[in-house]
Amino acid sequence: MSRIFSGVQPTGNLHLGNYLGAVRNWVKLQHDYECIFCVVDMHAITVPQDPKALTASTREVAAAMIASGVDPKKHIIFNQSQVSGHAELAWIFNCVARLGWLNRMTQFKDKAGKNRENASVGLYAYPNLMAADILLYKATHVPVGEDQKQHLELARDIAAKFNNDFGVENFFPLPEPLILGTATRVMSLKDGTKKMSKSDPSELSRINMTDDADDIAKKIRKAKTDPEPLPGDDKGLEGRPEAANLLGIYAALSDSTLTETVAKFAGEGFGTFKQHLADLAVAKLGPIQDEMRRLLDDLAYVDSVLKDGAERANAIAEPIMAEIKDVVGFLTVR
Numbered sequence: 001m002s003r004i005f006s007g008v009q010p011t012g013n014l015h016l017g018n019y020l021g022a023v024r025n026w027v028k029l030q031h032d033y034e035c036i037f038c039v040v041d042m043h044a045i046t047v048p049q050d051p052k053a054l055t056a057s058t059r060e061v062a063a064a065m066i067a068s069g070v071d072p073k074k075h076i077i078f079n080q081s082q083v084s085g086h087a088e089l090a091w092i093f094n095c096v097a098r099l100g101w102l103n104r105m106t107q108f109k110d111k112a113g114k115n116r117e118n119a120s121v122g123l124y125a126y127p128n129l130m131a132a133d134i135l136l137y138k139a140t141h142v143p144v145g146e147d148q149k150q151h152l153e154l155a156r157d158i159a160a161k162f163n164n165d166f167g168v169e170n171f172f173p174l175p176e177p178l179i180l181g182t183a184t185r186v187m188s189l190k191d192g193t194k195k196m197s198k199s200d201p202s203e204l205s206r207i208n209m210t211d212d213a214d215d216i217a218k219k220i221r222k223a224k225t226d227p228e229p230l231p232g233d234d235k236g237l238e239g240r241p242e243a244a245n246l247l248g249i250y251a252a253l254s255d256s257t258l259t260e261t262v263a264k265f266a267g268e269g270f271g272t273f274k275q276h277l278a279d280l281a282v283a284k285l286g287p288i289q290d291e292m293r294r295l296l297d298d299l300a301y302v303d304s305v306l307k308d309g310a311e312r313a314n315a316i317a318e319p320i321m322a323e324i325k326d327v328v329g330f331l332t333v334r
């Protein structure tokens, strides 16, 4: 049975990168897989979080998943800290993964910045928790944006080393990344060489799923461009990261390819193109935002989804965790 696991951190609300790189693909994949989607609150606290804001963001991100079209009856939506197996398995993986493997993680280097000595141990061990998230359910496929590729390779290494060290061939599947669509790496609207990210201090760098039509239009209007008109073919995008990014966003939102989008706007000025892009973004995101607002007016419903999801996630995780403990040799006195 193919099983999907994926997650989003509740550090503020979702942005367009999270939506196009991940959540939108989940909605498409849910017809073919059994899916578990997680609001990874334990990952969020690897950097300081205001507790009240964390609680609010957890509900908002869950609401965004539902509003985007994930079916919480058919599939599981829950927040990570409600299933204790994530922490238990992460500890075991802390003892399987090698320091050398974690030292190579580029995301830690980016997030810790110059002050590495002051980063939390959790931020460093973060990829082990991510491997635990996936393997606690023996998930086989993981739909993510491009930036999570290295973490997934580590999850595969951990799964293989566990299987090998304990002599349990095929105990954990080696999870396959699913990096799909034309927007696997949405870039900042202010700098086409930097990833669109929640941690960018400039609000103008990203479109949030909660931005209203005016904000979306303003951010697109103010997005960085270059002085040339749009190119006649894909090759003309070389060395033009901002043009490539905006056309890529248009392609993803309109469910077309980059080549088709480039052909559609060949030779146009950015002014006209940006107007089309803003109209498309508002048309595509507006209904999701309306649904999100409706859901956030009914927190009892959102909480009921998270409660039900946690129970169903636990029911899958518990027997797997019991097997893992047996493999490791932890005595459970029954």
Ligand code: TYM
Binding pocket: 005, 006, 007, 008, 009, 010, 017, 018, 019, 020, 021, 022, 023, 040, 043, 129, 130, 133, 134, 142, 143, 144, 145, 146, 147, 148, 151, 183, 184, 185, 186, 187, 195, 196, 197
């Ligand atoms: P997070 O919360 O940073 O991002 C959630 C998802 O959005 C994708 N994404 C992007 N895709 C395209 N362009 C962008 N600019 C962009 N920014 C983010 C991410 O690739 C991700 O798919 N470590 C993960 C969360 C996690 C997880 C897991 C994912 C924890 N455990 C287990 C999969 C499986 C993270 O920080 O995602």
